Amino acid sequence: MAKVGDNMVTTGLSGKLGNLLVFRNRNGKTYVAKAPRERTGEPSEAQKQHQAKFQQAIIYGRGAIADPATKAAYQASAEGGQTAFNVAVADFFNAPHIDEVDVSNYTGQPGSFIRIRAVDDFNIAEVTVTIQNGDSSEVESGAAQPEDGMIWWRYTATANNESLEGDKIIIRVSDVPGNITEEEKGL
Structure with a gap:
């Protein structure tokens, strides 16, 4: 994913441009990436299980950042462009x-x-x-x-x-x- 510098045309731009590019904003910076491939066919059982676990991780992450003390602890561990939510979701996936x-x-x-x-x-x-x-x-x-x-x-x-x-x-x-x-x- 490429990071766009101070460019008056693309700064703040977000969304999909055709089937070629996707623009995203994080912490005031604009990122551009190749658009994902369109999914065809029914997901496999393993993909369905992974999607279910990811959904649980998202629910956990939302709950974690809803509590100010837990959010502060996760934010203290965040690096670079990470948010407390990102750290919480990753923590859900990693057992000790x-x-x-x-x-x-x-x-x-x-x-x-x-x-x-x-x-x-x-x-x-x-x-x-x-x-x-x-x-x-x-x-x-x-x-x-x-x-x-x-x-x-x-x-x-x-x-x-x-x-x-x-x-x-x-x-x-x-x-x-x-x-x-x-x-x-x-x-």
């Missing part, structure tokens, strides 16, 4: 990632801890940890707390776990739009 689970400090005793490194394109809303015995019975579960910089999270054990053999840890990370990433790690 669990990069690392450090169990080296977990001994099964209260006060021992598990560290989780989780990242998201905007913000992590919550990290929860569930510790299960080998028979899938729950030892304990709760929210991890953010450490400096909000990349590392720490879950401090509160229950006594006698035997760690066959135990597993389930980590769930959610972001602001509610995307959830889950990972299991054996002890």
Whole structure:
């Protein structure tokens, strides 16, 4: 997409010119692009699913910018010509990632801890940890707390776990739009 400079003919122009060009305005600047191809035929099932997800993202974006605090947070993350709405829609499409689970400090005793490194394109809303015995019975579960910089999270054990053999840890990370990433790690 080309950006039009200070041109008295095209400045502020928006819309489609024949089947050749499309003019758009963003932040007081005019952009020109090749007109999109006309769609022919019925969309595939995958296209319909993507369109439905995009519609949900638009609804989420509108709701996010309707709340002044959420809009301000998204706007603070906007770069270049992005708006708070653009950042919110992109956040809807991107689930958080669990990069690392450090169990080296977990001994099964209260006060021992598990560290989780989780990242998201905007913000992590919550990290929860569930510790299960080998028979899938729950030892304990709760929210991890953010450490400096909000990349590392720490879950401090509160229950006594006698035997760690066959135990597993389930980590769930959610972001602001509610995307959830889950990972299991054996002890």
